[in-house]
Amino acid sequence: MHDSVRFEKENNRLTAFLCGELDHHTAGMLRLQIDHMISLQRPKELILDFSAVPFMDSSGIGLILGRHRKMTEIGGSVFLQQMSPRIAQMVALSGIEKTIGQKEES
Amino acid sequence: MAKTKPINRMRCSLPAISINEQTARLLLSAFLMQADPTAEELADLKTAVSEAVTNAIVHGYPDSGGQIFITATLYEDRLFRVQIRDTGCGIEDIPLAMTPLYTTSPEEERAGLGFAVMEAFCDRIRVSSRTGKGTTVTLEKRLTSKQEPGKTR
Ligand SMILES: Nc1ncnc2c1ncn2[C@@H]1O[C@H](COP(=O)(O)OP(=O)(O)OP(=O)(O)O)[C@@H](O)[C@H]1O
Ligand SMILES: [Mg+2]
Numbered sequence: 527m528h529d530s531v532r533f534e535k536e537n538n539r540l541t542a543f544l545c546g547e548l549d550h551h552t553a554g555m556l557r558l559q560i561d562h563m564i565s566l567q568r569p570k571e572l573i574l575d576f577s578a579v580p581f582m583d584s585s586g587i588g589l590i591l592g593r594h595r596k597m598t599e600i601g602g603s604v605f606l607q608q609m610s611p612r613i614a615q616m617v618a619l620s621g622i623e624k625t626i627g628q629k630e631e632s
Numbered sequence: 633m634a635k636t637k638p639i640n641r642m643r644c645s646l647p648a649i650s651i652n653e654q655t656a657r658l659l660l661s662a663f664l665m666q667a668d669p670t671a672e673e674l675a676d677l678k679t680a681v682s683e684a685v686t687n688a689i690v691h692g693y694p695d696s697g698g699q700i701f702i703t704a705t706l707y708e709d710r711l712f713r714v715q716i717r718d719t720g721c722g723i724e725d726i727p728l729a730m731t732p733l734y735t736t737s738p739e740e741e742r743a744g745l746g747f748a749v750m751e752a753f754c755d756r757i758r759v760s761s762r763t764g765k766g767t768t769v770t771l772e773k774r775l776t777s778k779q780e781p782g783k784t785r
Contacts, residue, residue: 550686551650557741581657581675583682584749588741612675619752620745 531559538570548582553589560593570602573629577608586613587620594626605629636708640666648689648698648718656685656702660714663704667712669775676753677712677773683746684716684769690737692720692767710775719766726759 530552532543542560546552564572572593576582594604607629609617617623642663646652657678664674681702688700701717723729730751735744750757754771761767 547654549650549653549682550690551653553741554650581678581682583679583686584743584745585686587743587745591743592741616679616749619749620743 540567540569541573543575545578548579548586550585553585572597573605575608576613582613638705638707640706642704645699645701648693648700653685680750680753680771683749687746688718692718713772715770717768722763722765723761724763
């Protein structure tokens with residue numbers, strides 16, 4: 527089994543490269559892995575990268591919101607990057623883009 | 633919506649375990665291939681069905697397992713209809729449940745968006761439910777015709 531998320535750390539920025547379909551089944555393990563990494567690294571910025579996510583439903587929105595809450599608790603913030611038009615549409619439908627920033631690939 | 637003749641139908645039942653969210657999407661994609669939907673139509677329906685199946689697993693059968701029954705029908709006029717049924721706990725107040733952002737399990741990081749997504753990605757949604765008996769969600773979407781008049785592919 528290959529990892530469903532890969533991490534990169536640079537200064538105070540932690541990037542989580544999500545990989546695979548994001549539904550209720552996969553969200554549970556992703557949440558555990560990301561939260562573990564947040565507690566270890568305590569970054570100022572968490573970036574969720576969607577370039578390798580071909581499918582996402584509302585469970586993905588729950589995952590984003592949960593990480594937003596977690597990062598707010600430690601005084602940090604969440605950004606989303608590399609969303610497909612499809613995933614951007616889900617994010618727009620949820621209205622969370624008002625509270626969560628989006629990053630162009632840097 | 634006036635119904636024309638059904639031309640094909642798939643019925644299946646799956647145990648209400650989370651790996652079957654993906655199974656349901658794959659079965660749906662396989663069945664829809666004959667209708668040659670656009671990529672967007674296919675993605676819309678996969679997302680909507682994923683929401684309904686997840687709801688059956690997460691909310692319909694919160695502790696005990698159960699079965700999810702899926703019936704997909706393709707009609708002559710390219711109307712596609714899919715029914716997702718569980719025999720779980722049922723929904724007490726359907727209009728309230730369908731309100732965007734309403735969820736009974738915020739602690740599980742649910743966003744309360746499943747029904748809103750189904751509405752956005754389908755032409756029509758119907759929910760019927762009885763507490764203690766279960767829930768049936770019916771989704772309909774008319775697939776566009778790829779053969780424009782006077783054109784052959
Ligand atoms: N099959 C079902 N059986 C019992 N209750 C259901 C069922 N489907 C939905 N519900 C109820 O309706 C509410 C709203 O469902 P909806 O899918 O819109 O949001 P959610 O599942 O709570 O969150 P999300 O879909 O964003 O993860 C649920 O919280 C649940 O109480
Ligand atoms: Mg739901």
